[in-house]
Amino acid sequence: MASKCRRLSGPIIRELLDSVESVLFDCDGVIWRGDEAVTGAADVINLLKKNGKRVFFLTNNSTKTRRMYVDKLRKLGFNASEEDVFGTAFCSAVYLKSEAKLNGKVYLIGSNAMKQELQNVGIPQVGVGPDPITGVQIDWANIPLDPEVKAVVVGFDEHFNYMKLNRALQYLSNPECLFVGTNTDTRLPLEGGKAVPGTGCLLKAVETAAQRQALVIGKPSKFMFDCVARQYGLDPAKTLMVGDRLDTDILLGSNCGLKTLLTLTGVSTAADAEAHRCSGCPLRLGMVPDYIVESIAELLPALQA
Template identity: 45%
Template sequence: MFKSAVFNLKDATKEEIQTFLNSFDTVLTDCDGVLWIDNNAIPGSPETMNQFRKLGKKIFYVTNNSTKIRSDFAIKAQELGFIASADEILSTAYLVAHYLKGIGFTKKVYMIGSNGIGEELKAVGIRYIGVGPDHVCSDFKSMKPSELDSEVGAVVVGFDEHVSYPKFMKAASYLDSEDCLFIATNTDERFPKGGSIVVPGTGTLVKAVETCSQRKALVLGKPHAYVRKFLESCGLDPARTLMIGDRCNTDIELGVRCGFQTLLVLSGVTSERDLEKIRTEKKPPLPDVVLPKLGDLMALFPS
């Protein structure tokens, strides 16, 4: 309806809003920066998502966050006021397990990551090592081949607050074998965060491992091919699907690649200044519509 128009929905007429709401049956939404930041719901987001559901829309929560299992995401969403079930959560931790199970992987995974990925792997019977701190020795360069696990057949990189030099050494050493798979959950540069503190995202760790291993990772999360194939397997009608996000290079890019309608909100990574640059440069991917925050839709819903 507003194809790549970067149109502020607040400027739409009642008729345009109604036509917009009638134009999709499925809502896909990012979580961090759209629905909540840390453990706080962004005002109006729960009410808006729940209103979509009342209007008969199918809901999927699509997140690049790999730190939790799907049931934990559902519990968090429920505690913040969203109606949600584990079956509606599509996280990168789940995608990793789904992908490896799908290719018949039977070896062990070395992870730079968290328990979220580990628990999803365990649920499908895949063994893993690497979660938690890896002590940095004073003579860290003296690592021996005997310290590596010969059963490892894949390196998975997600968000890891315990990332360290020994972890990079082990990941690169495993990946020195061409037979070892290299998988990344996502390449997000930073986390949505209020204030002036920048929190580096998983993409920082992926780049580091790609550099020292001299390999390129297969990235499963938004906006890459695997998550697109997974969503397509859910039977979505692209022309009647809305993707909501706070990043152009992941959420909106995914929507554009899949042929979805797109809504960009400015409550997370993308700022007002970024939006002006997007409008001026007109560099794809361009969102169809824009709102300061998702909750602003509540005032636009027909009464």
């Protein structure tokens, strides 16, 4: 483990970039924070592409479609197309269509973006939007269910409430009903050290009520990488994962045999990485990055040379 957690600098940056064909970037905390691009990030992405590297964006955020991501990327100066973007809304739809071969509807605890991505692959859904509660407990246990629903999918839903939790429980009482979660991030960090509850809180509530475990699509699940790798024939040994979270981005890289780079512009710190490195715990060692930079802007000199 001695070679882990190396601070990238000078010739090591060039060496690393020469050793990879593809670079996967998390978005929030890595290339932007909120609605502001990280200084130098657009130049890094655009030069990587110009230098012949394949660049992809992998995000656990399920509230945007690929199209919405491209609009944001371009607005902030990034050279990007829809084919470069792999979010959990899109990857969940891909999983249900291609892997699960779902023939039926989805009960969706999620966003309009998720609804759109499901529609894009021809999967109908019910459930998006508010679901006010009425009646008493016996009514809740006997709510009418759509017989065509064959899967429950849980993503970020600002309208999540007791009735949605109850509906999910009733559908999932059928062991044949698939159960999919977009991601397990429990908190969404905001500017100024603030945070709000993430999708993982909603998913945990549904798992607890249904007494079932969801199949999770997002990082650190290998499916997220497989989604890109299958389509573009990526070689894991020649792929770099760049992220700001040890428990999602870096663990995904470790799970898939990728090189990993932690940037300190987001959630995790160098001290967090070092604590994992010294822990001796196999799971925590999977969260130790190969390399660390303060910001991905540190890659610029090597790309401009």
